Structure formats: C-alpha cells, structure tokens
Amino acid sequence: MSKAHDEATCRRNKRLVIKGELSEPIHGYFIDSPLWETLPLEQRRLVTIYALASEHPYWPVASFSAALLLGAPLTDYLLTNFCTRVYFATDQNTHMHPRKTLPVDFVILKDSRNYAIMDEAFAAWHPHSDSVFTSGKAAARLYSSITENLGILNGIITTSPLETIYTILCSGAPYGQCLSVCDELARLYGITAEDITHFMETKAYSWYHQLILFKSSHIDAHSENGGESLARARMILEGFEDPTLQIVIPNPLYDPNLPRSEAHRRHNTKTLRPDFLWLLDEEGKVVHEPVAVPLPEGYRCVIAEMDGFDKYHNTAMLSSSNARDSKDAWYQEKDRDVALQILGFTIIHFSYDDVTENNGKRLCDLLNLARIPHISTVEKKRRIHLAKKYGDFSILCSELRQKYLQSRNKHAT
Known part of the structure; x- marks a missing residue:
C-alpha cells in the first residue's frame, strides 16, 4: 500500500479504483485490488501499519499495532474491535490534533519523539526483511532496541516489547484478550517476570499503576500459544489459583x-x-x-x-x-x-x-x-476494589462482572 503524493496520481488511482484495479482502504492510500481482497484480516492490518508508519517515520507505532509489528498474533476479536485504527506514540510536547482522514490514535509516551535518537537508529544498520508479513521469531530477530521504551523493526520505529505490553494492559481491552498478546510478546522477546516487575516500577506515577501491577503479575512467557493464554485467563478470572x-x-x-x-x-x-x-x-x-x-x-x-x-x-x-x-x-x-x-x-x-x-x-x-483451590477472600476483595476504582470489570469472574455492569447501567439510567 502506498500514498499518492500528488493530485494527478491521486486522480488516476481513483479512476482505477472505479475500474476495480485498485483499492483505497485509507483516503489517499492505494493498493492492488486483487491482492487486497486475498489478504486475511491480520495481514491487512499489517499492511496498513507499514503504509502509515512509512509516511510518518517519526511516529513510533504503539499498543496493539506495535504488537502486530513485533510478531504477536492477535485474535479476531482484537483485530476487529481494537485494530481498526493504527496506534502511534506521542510525547508530552507534541500536539495531538484529530486526524480527519487518517485512521490513527495516539498514546502518550514521555520523550517518545526524540528525533536525534531516531535519526541515529535510522542511520545504523539493522536486520531487514523484504516482506512486511514477519511474525513470531522472525520479527524478534529483526527487532533492535533503541531505548527502554523504543526500538526499530524493519525500518519502522516502534515501542519496545515491554512498553507495548504496558500500553496494551492500559488499553481497556478485555483482560483475557490482553493476556494472550502479552504472554506471546514475553515468550518471543525472552521477557521474565523480573523484567516486567522492574519495568512496571518505572510507571509508578501512573494513575492505573495498581491495576497494571495486578494484570502484569499473571504474564507468563511459558504459555505456548494464545489458546492456552485465554484458558489460563479464564482460570484466573474465575478465581482459581494460578497453574x-x-x-x-x-x-x-x-x-x-x-x-x-x-x-x-x-x-x-x-x-x-x-x-x-x-x-x-x-x-x-x-x-x-x-x-x-x-x-x-x-x-x-x-x-x-x-x-x-x-x-x-x-x-x-x-x-x-x-x-x-x-x-x-x-x-x-x-x-x-x-x-x-x-x-x-x-x-x-x-x-x-x-x-x-x-x-x-x-x-x-x-x-x-478436581478440587483446584480458589483464591482467598482477601484477594477477591482486592480484585473487586481494583475493578470498582478503575472501572475495569474484565478482571472479575463472569458472575461478579455481570452483577456490577448491571448495577452501573441501572445507575446510569
């Protein structure tokens, strides 16, 4: 997918769109129509990420978009509900005015627009692939760290695996869905529980700190696939002790x-x-x-x-x-x-x-x-407190989640 940089090219491409030879998934961005139609949803999202990131090289890719770029597969639920827009990081000094035509959202990351560091990263040699469809271990081999929060992969600046985990846990997506992505990132990039704990300490200033500490405490790089992570998330949320x-x-x-x-x-x-x-x-x-x-x-x-x-x-x-x-x-x-x-x-x-x-x-x-023990009453109360304080009821069991959501909707009406 590429952008038409002048008016004449844009008009010509739009005529080809009418003929069915090109598709225009994003205003002003065009791709061969037969190719676009054959791509599965995950690959369409990746193509879109690369197209926008290539046009805006100093915008670090973030959140679920970064997870895809870093090689973590996403469920259809996440691809449909949380990846219709491309996420980028912006710092405390950059104005985030709404984009009328670009499907983008921004997350705040302190000092994420350090242009001098980015220029050094672009100038340095990094592993590179001709394909944008890199996943799993192939993506991990292409990734090079720039700072604790940023890295570069295939010429695209992205948030680091740890920073990506953090922004995903802050995203508001259901916890079970988030855990499957975070487990995969931890496995691909050799992230240990100690690494996660240390990194989360650097985010102690965040309002969501206590909630993120709870969510991140269950990330496990030993989980071999997304299905197992979703199963473990179900066990955790329904109040069983961690396996x-x-x-x-x-x-x-x-x-x-x-x-x-x-x-x-x-x-x-x-x-x-x-x-x-x-x-x-x-x-x-x-x-x-x-x-x-x-x-x-x-x-x-x-x-x-x-x-x-x-x-x-x-x-x-x-x-x-x-x-x-x-x-x-x-x-x-x-x-x-x-x-x-x-x-x-x-x-x-x-x-x-x-x-x-x-x-x-x-x-x-x-x-x-099988008599698997449940968490203590104290731990149940702690989870309820976190859910009420932060409004994230996805960390509760299905029965309590339904109860509190009904109560909240009742008060809202």
Whole structure:
C-alpha cells in the first residue's frame, strides 16, 4: 500500500479504483485490488501499519499495532474491535490534533519523539526483511532496541516489547484478550517476570499503576500459544489459583531401546510437559516448586490439557510426533495419559469451546471437580476494589462482572 503524493496520481488511482484495479482502504492510500481482497484480516492490518508508519517515520507505532509489528498474533476479536485504527506514540510536547482522514490514535509516551535518537537508529544498520508479513521469531530477530521504551523493526520505529505490553494492559481491552498478546510478546522477546516487575516500577506515577501491577503479575512467557493464554485467563478470572506451565516430568514409560519405526502409537519421549499443573500439599494448598516423582506423601498433582484438533490432522504436527495418521496421534495421547496416571497424577482434558462458551462453565466445572483451590477472600476483595476504582470489570469472574455492569447501567439510567 502506498500514498499518492500528488493530485494527478491521486486522480488516476481513483479512476482505477472505479475500474476495480485498485483499492483505497485509507483516503489517499492505494493498493492492488486483487491482492487486497486475498489478504486475511491480520495481514491487512499489517499492511496498513507499514503504509502509515512509512509516511510518518517519526511516529513510533504503539499498543496493539506495535504488537502486530513485533510478531504477536492477535485474535479476531482484537483485530476487529481494537485494530481498526493504527496506534502511534506521542510525547508530552507534541500536539495531538484529530486526524480527519487518517485512521490513527495516539498514546502518550514521555520523550517518545526524540528525533536525534531516531535519526541515529535510522542511520545504523539493522536486520531487514523484504516482506512486511514477519511474525513470531522472525520479527524478534529483526527487532533492535533503541531505548527502554523504543526500538526499530524493519525500518519502522516502534515501542519496545515491554512498553507495548504496558500500553496494551492500559488499553481497556478485555483482560483475557490482553493476556494472550502479552504472554506471546514475553515468550518471543525472552521477557521474565523480573523484567516486567522492574519495568512496571518505572510507571509508578501512573494513575492505573495498581491495576497494571495486578494484570502484569499473571504474564507468563511459558504459555505456548494464545489458546492456552485465554484458558489460563479464564482460570484466573474465575478465581482459581494460578497453574504452573510446562513443567518437565520424567516419562516412566520411556523405552530408549524402542526403534522410532515401531513407536508410532507410543508417546516415547524422555520427559512430559503438561500444559497446566497444580501441585497441592497435604492441606490442599498450591505449591509452586519442582514436582518430585514419586509425589511426597499427602501431596496431589492435577494436570489440565487443552486439546485441539490440529494434532490429529496437521501433517507437520503428525510427522513431528512420529504419528502416521490421526489414529496414531490418538493412541499417543492415551499412552501419555497412562504415563501420568502411573505417577499418581489426576488428568483433565478440555477444549477451546470449553473455555469460551457459556463463560467457561464446562472448564470451571472440571476444575472444581478436581478440587483446584480458589483464591482467598482477601484477594477477591482486592480484585473487586481494583475493578470498582478503575472501572475495569474484565478482571472479575463472569458472575461478579455481570452483577456490577448491571448495577452501573441501572445507575446510569
């Protein structure tokens, strides 16, 4: 997508739009129409970000726009509701007058328009890709830090991963949706809990500081995909204790002498890594420590697995697991469950629909049946206080959220 910089070019392009040869997604910006029609929504958003950022090189890309640029996939909900405009950062000295034709919004970031530093970044050599559709690890390899708050990726100035996490948590988007993006950014850029804590301390002046501290405390780089993050967000919001992610457990059924060609229906790996794990002591309290095998006397261990259908049909996933077809994948899953049961663990399986439908009732029922403990009354009161103070009821369980939203709407009328 490119901008028509003179009136003659603009008129010519508009005639081509009428003929169907070009599209004009933004006033004055044109792109080949057949190409635009074939792009999925996420790639359309990326093309728009690059087009506007290229025309305004000293405007740092921010918030969800920066997350896309940095390689974090966004859900359809976020792409539809929070990415119709491109977010840029502006500093305390720059006037933000409304843009009549550009679909842009601005977030305040102190000293984000330091032109001397930006010029140095543009002059320095940085990894570069010819494609704007960089995602995941490819985007992380292209990113170079400029300051604690800014970086450059593919020639575009953007907020740093940590600053992007902060602005997303301040965005007002539902917490579960935000957590999936923040988890992915933390995983891609090797951001630890200590890094997040240290960075949030630099934002102590913010009115939203206490709310952001709560939200950021649950970010975990061990979450492997957005679905798992949404599931964990549901667990957190419904008041369950946080699980531990991707703990390594020795596989009691591992046979080093079994040839790979004969292990198509066996989960013959040295270790197992469950999606979610709760280690509970004699009193039923969650213990965040390495899992000992066998379990200490009186301890329980509950494992939850989020199941998708790709592993039964995706050729690459089948090949990587040494499965020839969906039947092999099914038998491997059962073999894995048996290994965990031999160790004395309780295993729960749930799907994405169990997380999203009916406010996650099915998932909550499973966790309650497995006796996963809930947060303390003190913690519940703290969350309610934060929700009321900041007007962000997305951090509450579905029942309380509905109650307070109804109450607020009643008072409003």
